[in-house]
Amino acid sequence: MVNIASDMEKAASMIAKARKIVVFTGAGISTESGIPDFRSPGGIWTRFDPEDFTIDRFMSSAETRRKVWRMDKEFSLTGAKPNKAHYAIVELEKMDKLIAVITQNIDNLHQEAGNSGDIVIELHGNMREVVCTSCGARFEKKEIEKRIEAGDIDPHCKVCGGILKPDVVFFGEPLPAQALYLARKRAEECDLFIVVGSSLVIYPAAEIPFYAKQSGAGLIIINMTETAQDEYADAVVRGRAGEILPEVIDLAKRKTDSGPSPHD
Numbered sequence: 001m002v003n004i005a006s007d008m009e010k011a012a013s014m015i016a017k018a019r020k021i022v023v024f025t026g027a028g029i030s031t032e033s034g035i036p037d038f039r040s041p042g043g044i045w046t047r048f049d050p051e052d053f054t055i056d057r058f059m060s061s062a063e064t065r066r067k068v069w070r071m072d073k074e075f076s077l078t079g080a081k082p083n084k085a086h087y088a089i090v091e092l093e094k095m096d097k098l099i100a101v102i103t104q105n106i107d108n109l110h111q112e113a114g115n116s117g118d119i120v121i122e123l124h125g126n127m128r129e130v131v132c133t134s135c136g137a138r139f140e141k142k143e144i145e146k147r148i149e150a151g152d153i154d155p156h157c158k159v160c161g162g163i164l165k166p167d168v169v170f171f172g173e174p175l176p177a178q179a180l181y182l183a184r185k186r187a188e189e190c191d192l193f194i195v196v197g198s199s200l201v202i203y204p205a206a207e208i209p210f211y212a213k214q215s216g217a218g219l220i221i222i223n224m225t226e227t228a229q230d231e232y233a234d235a236v237v238r239g240r241a242g243e244i245l246p247e248v249i250d251l252a253k254r255k256t257d258s259g260p261s262p263h264d
């Protein structure tokens, strides 16, 4: 049973006590920055066909690639900036408690908010770059955008002629092995794992909280709606991440400053 007020208190106490925190984020942390998530009304999949984001379809159809580049442009044009939830996570790093931010997002907003690049683990890639599916050459997104705007609607690699693709993980592609390894490792090392804005239904990303739980870490879930793992969490806070996260972290700071209360 979710009780926002008492779970806020509980979450704050857990953060105050924790020494090694991992934050795990999904599309929900960026909706307040103006980037729609997958599953909420108005989300990306209500306007684009998920089938176009399967690697097989992308590789075999020029028409699909054209649609993907269009969607990619729409994503860039949002001009999204980090919101209060991203900045609250930077506070955790400043408090010297954060060992990793594991994100399913591809929007680069944790780094833009100020989290150090070496603690951000991107499970699904990043929209900043473009990669050649044949030779692996990488290109700045801006360079490819310019080519598309100039009429090259299905851009190919200037090194080997291979098909270019945004450097994000498509359905049917494996997750980057190093990122997945590191994410599992950090989950096992942490004493507190905080999920923010994820429905926890996309695997293998959604199995990472279990690594933390199995190693004895506490689990906090902050999400607008129910998630697939609420029943395993020690505290569940429902609501907007940009409102809840700064408040919980503020509360945690006050608890840290004033020492443990008899209720902690």
Ligand code: NAD
Pocket: 025, 026, 027, 028, 029, 030, 031, 032, 035, 036, 037, 038, 039, 040, 044, 104, 105, 106, 107, 124, 196, 197, 198, 199, 200, 201, 202, 222, 223, 224, 225, 226, 239, 240, 241, 242
């Ligand atoms: P999801 O769409 O499955 O779930 C997002 C969750 O966030 C939902 O349960 C929703 O209720 C919740 N939510 C929405 N707004 C919120 C808010 N303001 N505060 C708190 N919670 C909020 O997203 P997911 O679990 O990340 O699914 C995974 C896929 O989405 C990933 O593969 C990711 O790459 C992709 N994705 C990323 C972006 C991005 O980079 N910003 C955007 C869309 C999709």
